[in-house]
Amino acid sequence: MEIIVCVKHVPDTASRIKINSDGNGIDTSDISFVLNPYDEIAVEEALKLKEAQGGKVTVVTLGADNSVSSLRTALAMGADSAIHLKSDNWTGDSYATAKALADEIGKNSYDLVLFGKQAVDDDSSAVPQMVGEFLGVPSVSVVVGLEIDGSNGKAEREVEGGKEIVEFSLPAVISAQKGLNEPRYPNMRGIMQAKRKPVNTVEVGVADSKSTVSQMEMPPARSAGKIVADVSELIDCLKNEAKVI
Amino acid sequence: MQKFQGVDYYNFDSLLSEEEILVRNAVRDYVEDNIIPVIEEHNQNCTFPMEVIPEIAELGVFGANLPEKYGCANLNNVAYGLIMQELERGDSGLRSFVSVQGALVMYPIFSYGSEKQKDYWLPKLAAGTAIGCFGLTEPDFGSNPGGMITRAVKDGDSYILNGAKMWITNGTIADVAVVWAKLDGVVRGFLVEKGTPGYSAPEQKGKFSLRASITSELIFQDCRIPAENILPNVAGLPGPLKCLTQARYGISWGVIGSMMACYDSALNYSKTRIQFDKPIASFQLIQNKLAEMITEITKAQFITLQLGRLKDAGKMNHQQVSLAKRNNCKEALNIARVARDMLGANGITDEYPVIRHMCNLESVKTYEGTEDIHALAIGADITGIQAFR
Ligand SMILES: Cc1cc2nc3c(=O)[nH]c(=O)nc-3n(C[C@H](O)[C@H](O)[C@H](O)COP(=O)(O)OP(=O)(O)OC[C@H]3O[C@@H](n4cnc5c(N)ncnc54)[C@H](O)[C@@H]3O)c2cc1C
Numbered sequence: 001m002e003i004i005v006c007v008k009h010v011p012d013t014a015s016r017i018k019i020n021s022d023g024n025g026i027d028t029s030d031i032s033f034v035l036n037p038y039d040e041i042a043v044e045e046a047l048k049l050k051e052a053q054g055g056k057v058t059v060v061t062l063g064a065d066n067s068v069s070s071l072r073t074a075l076a077m078g079a080d081s082a083i084h085l086k087s088d089n090w091t092g093d094s095y096a097t098a099k100a101l102a103d104e105i106g107k108n109s110y111d112l113v114l115f116g117k118q119a120v121d122d123d124s125s126a127v128p129q130m131v132g133e134f135l136g137v138p139s140v141s142v143v144v145g146l147e148i149d150g151s152n153g154k155a156e157r158e159v160e161g162g163k164e165i166v167e168f169s170l171p172a173v174i175s176a177q178k179g180l181n182e183p184r185y186p187n188m189r190g191i192m193q194a195k196r197k198p199v200n201t202v203e204v205g206v207a208d209s210k211s212t213v214s215q216m217e218m219p220p221a222r223s224a225g226k227i228v229a230d231v232s233e234l235i236d237c238l239k240n241e242a243k244v245i
Numbered sequence: 246m247q248k249f250q251g252v253d254y255y256n257f258d259s260l261l262s263e264e265e266i267l268v269r270n271a272v273r274d275y276v277e278d279n280i281i282p283v284i285e286e287h288n289q290n291c292t293f294p295m296e297v298i299p300e301i302a303e304l305g306v307f308g309a310n311l312p313e314k315y316g317c318a319n320l321n322n323v324a325y326g327l328i329m330q331e332l333e334r335g336d337s338g339l340r341s342f343v344s345v346q347g348a349l350v351m352y353p354i355f356s357y358g359s360e361k362q363k364d365y366w367l368p369k370l371a372a373g374t375a376i377g378c379f380g381l382t383e384p385d386f387g388s389n390p391g392g393m394i395t396r397a398v399k400d401g402d403s404y405i406l407n408g409a410k411m412w413i414t415n416g417t418i419a420d421v422a423v424v425w426a427k428l429d430g431v432v433r434g435f436l437v438e439k440g441t442p443g444y445s446a447p448e449q450k451g452k453f454s455l456r457a458s459i460t461s462e463l464i465f466q467d468c469r470i471p472a473e474n475i476l477p478n479v480a481g482l483p484g485p486l487k488c489l490t491q492a493r494y495g496i497s498w499g500v501i502g503s504m505m506a507c508y509d510s511a512l513n514y515s516k517t518r519i520q521f522d523k524p525i526a527s528f529q530l531i532q533n534k535l536a537e538m539i540t541e542i543t544k545a546q547f548i549t550l551q552l553g554r555l556k557d558a559g560k561m562n563h564q565q566v567s568l569a570k571r572n573n574c575k576e577a578l579n580i581a582r583v584a585r586d587m588l589g590a591n592g593i594t595d596e597y598p599v600i601r602h603m604c605n606l607e608s609v610k611t612y613e614g615t616e617d618i619h620a621l622a623i624g625a626d627i628t629g630i631q632a633f634r
Binding site: 032034062072073131185186188189191194195204 | 250263264266267268270271272274303304305306313316317318319320324328440591629
């Protein structure tokens with residue numbers, strides 16, 4: 001089975017984020033970047049399928065030069081090869097991202113394309129479905145269970161108060177949700193082997209962005225709490241200050 | 246709790262390769278998820294977390310700087326050191342386990358063993374399906390191991406061992422002990438397997454330090470082992486001392502992990518603990534303590550990174566290792582003690598990792614050469630005068 005996993009290099013969620021001086025993005029100088037946590041789940045699922053059924057796992061990213069380190073993490077986990085899509089005019093817009101990824105994926109043979117359900121930087125949750133559309137193949141999002149049998153697949157999705165089982169045919173696009181699996185840690189041998197695995201760099205022009213980020217703001221600082229002496233003061237505050245009762 | 250972000254005041258990471266950072270982060274994540282949640286209980290109960298052995302073997306930390314041929318990762322020594330740092334940020338007992346397995350058991354078998362010994366033991370030790378221990382110290386010979394009493398005598402195609410070792414990490418659970426004993430007056434290394442008649446390894450109890458690590462006596466009473474169990478390619482005290490150089494190198498990195506854990510705790514605590522209507526971090530005395538800590542951590546990082554680069558270039562000498570081991574253990578213990586103080590009463594509880602690290606570091610400062618002994622090693626080197634005796 002040929003599996004392609006699309007991954008994104010994102011700021012570590014534990015990093016302290018600062019807005020850049022233009023006010024339309026974040027200051028990346030002081031933060032560490034990691035492989036998007038949901039994409040780790042997608043990589044893990046690809047590796048498990050490969051281990052069970054044979055095949056090949058290729059990881060793809062669209063991003064700046066430093067995003068190669070997330071490809072390297074996926075290779076260290078066990079992926080076989082990587083493609084780095086480089087572009088001068090990419091701004092992060094979901095449509096343009098999906099178009100560039102779909103164009104590259106379309107040049108390869110594939111049975112399954114895996115994504116994380118969202119990237120933890122912009123949280124758009126848009127690219128996997130768009131790639132499915134561009135490729136003209138079924139796509140199933142926010143998947144917590146996956147079975148592949150020959151050219152058919154069955155995915156389990158979480159829906160409000162229950163679960164939904166979706167059947168589809170391959171090739172298909174799947175986006176992974178927490179709970180699908182427990183991603184492995186890259187091990188020491190894997191990290192050394194990753195150095196010898198191929199990373200293919202492809203220069204791409206990306207389509208026109210359909211959106212641009214005009215402004216970013218930090219959430220307002222939380223004001224200090226208030227300690228009340230007794231229940232009657234609490235009720236008074238809730239009534240007259242917070243005006244919630 | 247906020248995920249640990251590392252301590253990097255001088256853009257230390259810019260001196261590391263992509264793969265060194267990957268190694269460090271993988272071990273850091275593993276320790277954060279799997280060791281930190283369980284370690285306090287093991288420490289309280291004086292047990293080693295045996296259940297993690299297969300996991301850390303899979304992670305590839307045993308003998309990680311040895312060749313791939315034996316199932317190891319063939320990492321460089323800086324990456325190896327960063328593994329030790331992250332393990333010890335979890336607990337010195339965990340790092341000790343890995344140091345003994347890699348630097349004190351796999352390394353001597355790799356360096357001094359026969360092909361047969363290497364092929365038999367190294368893959369098992371790398372995979373964690375066999376555990377090893379290293380028996381050098383005796384009840385009456387610690388800093389002066391050359392005086393050891395344990396003897397081996399050749400008898401046909403066997404050796405017969407008599408004597409006792411003490412303070413041996415992993416002794417009780419070891420499948421194979423690398424035992425140093427005198428044969429015709431010369432120190433030699435022997436592989437003694439668990440279950441050999443005449444060999445027992447009772448656990449030593451009552452430790453206040455390194456509680457999540459097993460420490461044992463090794464007792465040999467007419468213990469007969471096959472003659473092929475001698476390590477063929479080593480004779481004399483420099484043999485075990487070279488193993489100690491490997492392990493001390495790892496300790497130098499390891500205790501930086503303890504420093505980071507204590508500093509991180511003290512920093513977070515002092516920013517949130519309110520006294521006199523302010524976070525205690527707003528007082529100059531507290532800031533001075535934190536400034537001292539970050540200074541010592543930064544110094545230790547650079548000394549030790551350079552030591553690793555020298556080791557990778559084949560230019561490191563054992564006196565340089567003495568300097569790093571001595572300095573880093575001493576400063577780690579100082580940081581732990583000051584951090585303990587800054588946490589007030591909370592500093593004595595297992596709600597915080599600080600007192601566990603503090604107690605652990607008392608062992609780490611003592612084993613593999615005390616502060617005094619390393620001062621003598623450096624002193625002998627720079628003056629040309631031996632002051633050991
Ligand atoms: C938890 C733990 C685990 C250990 N694990 C192992 C292991 O796996 N394998 C192993 O072989 N050993 C192990 N050891 C033993 C350890 O290496 C020794 O304890 C250490 O070498 C010190 O020896 P000693 O305890 O006999 O102290 P001593 O040598 O008796 O030293 C006592 C004091 O005298 C000082 N001193 C000694 N000689 C001099 C001198 N010439 N000049 C100035 N001061 C001097 C020392 O610095 C120290 O302060 C372990 C120890 C501990 C605590």
